[in-house]
Amino acid sequence: MSGWTVIWAGVAVGGASFGSWGLVRKGENQVLIRTSVILTMICCYLMWSIIYLAQLHPLIKPKRGDLRPE
Structure with missing residues (x-):
């Protein structure tokens, strides 16, 4: 998936x-x-595109919590 999906949906x-x-x-x-x-x-498209792009390129990397500290 890429950012082009947002553009095609906008069209x-x-x-x-x-x-x-x-x-x-x-x-x-x-x-x-x-x-x-x-x-x-327009409002539904903006809501969808913001959520889609936030999941596509998260600002914070998730950290695994099930690892033992070594």
Whole structure:
């Protein structure tokens, strides 16, 4: 796995956001629905990408606790 996964997922979310822009029905709440859907997708993507990258490249190396001190 690499950081490219995050970029490809971002492209997919961008495409889905752009697609949802045109698929929302016209009405008095059209702008609210568009904004809510796109904002939800962006927030979910950011949460996923931050967690994914934090696990991919941890800042602190884990230490084994089952080793005997010698």
